[in-house]
Each structure stands twice: as C-alpha cells, then as structure tokens.
Amino acid sequence: MQADLDLAVPGGFDAFADAANQEEDTSGIDYVHVRVQQRNGRKSLTTVQGLKPTYDKKKVLKALKKAYCCNGTVVEDPELGQVIQLQGDQRKNVHAFLTGEGLVKKDLIKLHGF
Numbered sequence: 001m002q003a004d005l006d007l008a009v010p011g012g013f014d015a016f017a018d019a020a021n022q023e024e025d026t027s028g029i030d031y032v033h034v035r036v037q038q039r040n041g042r043k044s045l046t047t048v049q050g051l052k053p054t055y056d057k058k059k060v061l062k063a064l065k066k067a068y069c070c071n072g073t074v075v076e077d078p079e080l081g082q083v084i085q086l087q088g089d090q091r092k093n094v095h096a097f098l099t100g101e102g103l104v105k106k107d108l109i110k111l112h113g114f
Helices: 017-021 057-068 091-100
Strands: 032-038 044-049 072-077 081-087 109-111
Touching: 032 091, 044 091, 057 072, 057 081, 057 091, 091 109
Parallel strands: 032 109
Antiparallel strands: 032 044, 044 081, 072 081
C-alpha cells in the first residue's frame, strides 16, 4: 500500500534532475541551459551552463553583473565544467543578454524552472 503513495517532499526540488533524465542528443548540438534554483524563502539562484569553452566566463559574468545589478560567481563543477551563478531569478535577463550580444543563438538557449 505504501508503494502506491507518491508524495512530493517540500524542498526536495532538484533543478538539474530534468537534465539527468534527458537522453543525450547525438546530433552534436550544444545547448545553453539557464536554470533557476530556489534557495530559502523568496531567494533564488540562476545558473548558466553550456557556454562555449572559448568564452571567458568571468568576463561574461562581469558584464551580466553590471548590466542587471546583481551579484554572481563562476563555480567549477567536475561534471559540468564552469557554471555561472547569479543572484535572483535572472532567466529572462540572461536570455536577452546572450542573444543581444550574439554569444548564443536564440534557438540554442533552454530555459528551465518554474
């Protein structure tokens, strides 16, 4: 009987779970994933993953911080490489910045989150 219950645990949301469940695309297309993670209360965190390795992530981060008045950092992940983290829900801003500066094409950006 307990196996039939499927309860949602509050606070158990994993923003990277959908990326783990997706099958690898064999066509060689590299998407840029922009995700939002809920922290505590109303606080959230935006992550940008999948930028080309030729781009200097720290310079991109500096431009994003200056353009949208938020703080952020570049985190080194063993599996994902360098990931940009920004304070707040900056998904639309990051999308507009990356397409406006010509860093990424519009159809290669995937927005994840609530």
